[in-house]
Amino acid sequence: MSSSVEAITVLSSDGDEFKITVSAAKLSKPLNWMLEDVCFSDDCDEVPTIEVNSKTLVKVIEYCEKHAPRANSGASDSDAEELKKWDIEFMKMDVKDILFHILMAANYLHMEGLYDLACQTAADLMKGMTVSQIRKIFHIKNDFSSEEQEQLRRQHPGCSFD
Amino acid sequence: MNKKNKSSEEIRDWRDMSFDVLMRIFMALNLVDFAAVSMVCSSWRDVCRDPSFWIANTLDLSKWKHPPTPTLSSKIVSLLSSLLNLSNGQAHCLIFQFQIYIDNRDFFKIAQRSPNLKRLVLPGWFPDFTKKGIDLALEQWKGLESLTITNTYIATLFLEAIGKYCPNFSELKLTCHLTLNIATTLAKHVPKLKVLSVQSVRVNKNALVHVVKKLKQLEILNVTHSFIVTGNRPDNTEIYPQHSIPTLLKNMPRQPTTLMYCNGFCDRCQDVFIGNMMHKWRDPKEQIWCEDEIPSLQI
DSSP, rough: TTTTEEEEEOTTTTTTTEEHHHHTOOOOOHHHHHHHHHHOOTTOOOOOBBBSHHHHHHHHHHHHHHHHHHHHOOHHHHHHHHHHHHHHHHHHIIIIIIHHHHHHHHHHHTHHHHHHHHHHHHHHHHHOOHHHHHHHHTTOOOOHHHHHHHHHHHOOTTTOOO | OOOOOOOGGGOGGGGOOOHHHHHHHHHTTHHHHHHHHHOOOHHHHHHHHHHHHHHHEEEEOTOOSSOOOOHHHHHHHHHHHHHHHTTTTOEEEEEEOTTTOOOOOHHHHHHOOOTTEEEEEOOOOOOTTOHHHHHHHHHOOOOOOOEOOOOOOHHHHHHHHHHOOOTOOOOOEESOOOOOHHHHHHHOOTTTOOEEOOSEOOOOOOHHHHHHHOOOOOEEOOOOOEEEEEESSGGGEEEEEEEGHHHHHTTTTSOOOOOESSSOHHHHHHHHHHHHTTTOOTTTOOOHHHOOOOOOOOO
């Protein structure tokens, strides 16, 4: 790989262009492969597309750029502490619009750290909630028939639905 | 650069979230929250019912930090029964809360709903378990491979039942004392045992020798921090330090492949020693129950 390349340009699924640094792209195997393809390719005009929408890709790249220095070199405990705080702030996002897509993207791009973080964020949103509260948070319509609903109540006598 | 049509981004619904992602999220939940998500919508319920979920997931009640009152225990038991219904009999690993109260009837109900169980960690207290109750439960758990037992009296009952019903049983952790009675029961009913942990408990020297001699397929034996003695009272016993264990077992025709013991007299060894000398021999301790040098027996 040519060492002169510091950043590559990628396209989102909406067709917007994004720049991602080489060190940040290393956090994702598929991105890293893409990057090697670009660097070794004769046809330098070709811009790879990532099947992630623009809104989500902005966040994914933001995460990569923040975590790349630590992932590539290792960091002190105080940095780890700071990064943890940053992660918490970073995950304060709309559940339906962004968190959903971040999870799909982190899974698709094999980004363990982001995937873990997003899964934990989703799980934390479910903790201690009743069934209808979870439906509200995740914008899910109750699709059980009234008979099924009654059956569920019988099967889980200790659970609060409302 | 030509832009693609912006409308390609459809609004996605959490009901359609990929199976893998939902499974990973649900695994991070405790059992009450898990019961709740299983009732949110039909697609989430399908994830909660999927066999692969139950093979990977542990039904772990030990993370529960509420005080053990009889009513709460019965609530947990009823929650557990409903989750086992949800699993459709696919649950592989069940860890009870250390201080949960559970009777014969509930125990049998749980066994009936988890016929594919491979690992079971029993609670610390069994006020009124009967031989028949244990027998009926083990008859359901024919595939059981690993068990953690906390009580000397029920240990022998369990081992007899395991000998009768569980041909693949291979791993045992005792957080009660290894007595000569347990050792002979073990040799008689579960001679094919491969892994045995009796760490941080009182171990009768003759029982230890008997186990090593008779369990011909024993691969791993963990006696770390244990208090090795000949008698059963502090005033009439000979005490063997941890580092003498290999010497004790030196003349055996065969040795376990891995023998785990403590080379010095560490803080834990000291705690176990003092606890035993002070006659506090009957308390199964939660820490011993959770921890183990053998990773597959940890909680």
